[in-house]
Amino acid sequence: MSTATNASPNSRPDLRALFLGFSSVGLSGFGGVLPFARRMLVEERRWMTAEEFNAQLGLCQFLPGPNVVNLAVVVGKRYQGWAGAIVAPVGLLAGPLAIVLLLAMIYDAFGNLPVAQGILRGIAAVGCGLLFAMAWRMGAAIRDKRYFLPFTVMVVAAIAWLRWPMPVVMLAGLAASGAVAYWRLGKK
Amino acid sequence: MIVVQLFLEFALLSFVAFGGATALLPEMHRVVVENHHWLNDATFTHLYAIAQAAPGPNVLVVTLIGWEVAGLAGALAATLAMCLPMSVLIYLLIDRWESFAGKRWQKAISLGVSPLAIGLIFSGATLIAQAAQFGWAAWAVVAATVVANLLTKLHPLWFIAAGALLGLSGLI
Numbered sequence: 001m002s003t004a005t006n007a008s009p010n011s012r013p014d015l016r017a018l019f020l021g022f023s024s025v026g027l028s029g030f031g032g033v034l035p036f037a038r039r040m041l042v043e044e045r046r047w048m049t050a051e052e053f054n055a056q057l058g059l060c061q062f063l064p065g066p067n068v069v070n071l072a073v074v075v076g077k078r079y080q081g082w083a084g085a086i087v088a089p090v091g092l093l094a095g096p097l098a099i100v101l102l103l104a105m106i107y108d109a110f111g112n113l114p115v116a117q118g119i120l121r122g123i124a125a126v127g128c129g130l131l132f133a134m135a136w137r138m139g140a141a142i143r144d145k146r147y148f149l150p151f152t153v154m155v156v157a158a159i160a161w162l163r164w165p166m167p168v169v170m171l172a173g174l175a176a177s178g179a180v181a182y183w184r185l186g187k188k
Numbered sequence: 189m190i191v192v193q194l195f196l197e198f199a200l201l202s203f204v205a206f207g208g209a210t211a212l213l214p215e216m217h218r219v220v221v222e223n224h225h226w227l228n229d230a231t232f233t234h235l236y237a238i239a240q241a242a243p244g245p246n247v248l249v250v251t252l253i254g255w256e257v258a259g260l261a262g263a264l265a266a267t268l269a270m271c272l273p274m275s276v277l278i279y280l281l282i283d284r285w286e287s288f289a290g291k292r293w294q295k296a297i298s299l300g301v302s303p304l305a306i307g308l309i310f311s312g313a314t315l316i317a318q319a320a321q322f323g324w325a326a327w328a329v330v331a332a333t334v335v336a337n338l339l340t341k342l343h344p345l346w347f348i349a350a351g352a353l354l355g356l357s358g359l360i
Contacts, residue, residue, distance in 0.1 A: 026244050030345050033245050059285040062298055064205040065274030066247040073275045074282050085279050089271065096244025097251055101263060103238050104255045111234060115356065122355020123237035124316055125326040126347045129333025130240075131210065131313035136338060138306045148303040155307025159214050160314045166215040170204040170304060178300035185292055185299070 013047055013079050019091035021045055022072050026092040027099075033092075034068050041075065048075070068092065144184055151177040190226070190258045191265045198250065198269035207305030209247040209270065213312035216253060217319065226257040229319040236316055241348050247271065326360045 013021060021040055029036045041047050048056070056078075060070035069089050076088030110116050142148050155173055158164045197219050205212050213236065220226050227235075235256060239249035247270055254266025288294050317330065333347055354360055 028243065029245070030243055030343075030348070055286075055289070056282070058289055059278060059282055062294070063274050063278055063281075065202050066205070066208050066245055066271060068245050069247060069271045070274055070278045073278050077279055077282065082279075085275070089275060092245065093248075093267065093271075096242065096248055097263075097267065100239065100242045100244065100248045100251055101255060101260075103242055104235075104252055104263075107234065107238060111231075114358075117230075117234070118355040118358050118360070119352045120234045120237040120355065121320060121326070122329070122351040122353070122360050123241055123348055124233045124320050124351075125322060125329040125355070125360055126333050126351030127237060127240040128313050128316045128320075128322075129330040130337055130344060130347060131309055131316070132330065133334045133337035134210075135306050135310040135313065136334070138302065138309070142302060142306070148299075151300075151303040152307040152310070155304050156310050156314075159308065160311035163218070165218075166212075166308075167200065167204050170206065173304045173307075174297070174300055177303055178296050181299035182292065182296035185296055 013045070015080055015083060015087045017045075018076055018080060018084055018088045021047075022075075022088045022091035023095050025068075027095045032068075034071075037068055037071055047079070147180055147184060148177065151180075191261045193224075194226075194254060194257055194262055195265040195269045198254075198266050199273055202270050202273050205270070205274075206301045207308050209245075209250055210312055211305055211308035213249075214308070214315045216250070217315055220253055220257065221319075227253070229321075231256060233316060233320040241352070323360075329354060329360060 022037075025033055025037045025040050038053060042050050042053050056074050057067075057071060060067045060074060063070060069092065072088040072092045073085045076084030076086070078084070080087065107116070111120075139145075139149065139152065151173060155169060158169045158173075159166060198216075201212055201215055201219070204215075217232055221229060221232050232253075235252040236249055239246070239252055242248065247267070250270045251263045251267045255263035258265070317327075320326070322330065329351065333351075336342065337344075337347065
C-alpha cells in the first residue's frame with residue numbers, strides 16, 4: 001500500500017507513540033500477545049518490516065524471559081534510545097497490570113465464595129488442558145524427534161516427578177541438549 | 189524482608205525462564221508454596237486461573253503471585269524481578285546480535301532449548317493438576333480441552349468461558 005519507506009511520519013515513533021502502541025498490544029491479547037505485537041509493528045503502524053521484525057525477534061526468543069517484554073525493549077531502544085527502552089515495556093505492562101491487580105482485589109474480597117472457587121477451578125482445568133495442548137504442539141514441531149524428545153522426557157522426570165531445582169536442571173539439560181544440537185547441525 | 193526475598197528468588201528464576209513465565213510454574217510453586225509457605229495450593233491455582241482469564245502477556249501470573257505474597261510492593265517487585273535482568277541484557281546485546289546470529293553455537297542453543305521448554309510447560313500443566321487436586325470430572329475437562337484445542341481453531345477465550353461456566357455449575 002504505502003510506498004514511503006522512510007519518509008512516513010509513522011516510521012519514527014516518539015515516546016508517546018511507543019507507549020500507546022505497546023499499550024494496545026498488551027491489552028489485546030489473551031494467552032500470549034506476541035502475534036498482536038507483530039500485527040501492530042509490521043502491519044498497522046509499520047514501524048518495521050517483516051524481515052526486521054523476525055531479525056529482532058531472534059535475540060528476544062534466544063534469551064530466556066518474557067519474549068514480548070524483551071521485544072518491547074528492543075523496539076523502544078531502536079527508536080528512542082534508553083528512554084524508549086523503558087517506556088515501551090512499561091506501556092506494554094501498565095494496562096494489563098492494572099487489570100490484573102483489580103482482579104486480585106476482587107479475588108481477595110470474594111475468592112472465598114464457593115461460586116468464585118468453582119469458576120476459578122473450571123478455568124484452571126481448561127488452562128491446564130491448554131498447556132498440555134501447547135506442549136503437544138511444540139513437541140510435534142520439533143525436528144529430529146528421536147534425538148531431542150528424550151530431553152523433554154528427562155526434564156519432565158526431573159521437574160515434575162523428582163522435583164529437582166529448575167536452575168540446575170536447565171543448565172545441565174542445556175549443556176547436554178545443546179551439545180547434541182551442535183553435533184546434529186554439523187551433520188547437515 | 190519478604191519483598192526483597194521475593195525479588196531475589198524471582199530474579200534468579202528469570203535467567204532460566206526458557207518458554208516464558210508459564211515454564212516457571214513448577215519452580216514458582218516450589219519457591220512460594222513449598223519452601224516459604226507464602227501461599228497455599230488452592231490460592232496458587234486460583235492465581236493461575238485469574239491470569240489465564242485476564243488480557244496481557246503471560247508474565248502477569250508473576251504479578252498476581254507477588255500481590256498475594258506482599259501486596260502492591262510484592263506485585264511490582266515480582267514483575268520487575270522477572271523482566272528486568274533479561275531486559276538489561278537484551279538492551280546491551282541487541283546491537284551485537286547480528287554478529288552472532290546464525291553461528292553454529294547460537295543455532296545449537298536455540299535448537300537445544302526447545303525440547304527443554306516443552307518439558308517445562310508439560311510439567312507446569314501437571315503441577316496445576318496436582319495443586320488443584322483434580323477429580324475425574326476436571327480431568328475429563330482437561331482431556332476435552334486438549335483434543336478440542338488441537339483439532340479446532342477456536343479462540344482460547346471460548347475455552348476459558350466454557351471452563352468458567354462448567355465451574356460455576358459446580359460440576360468440576
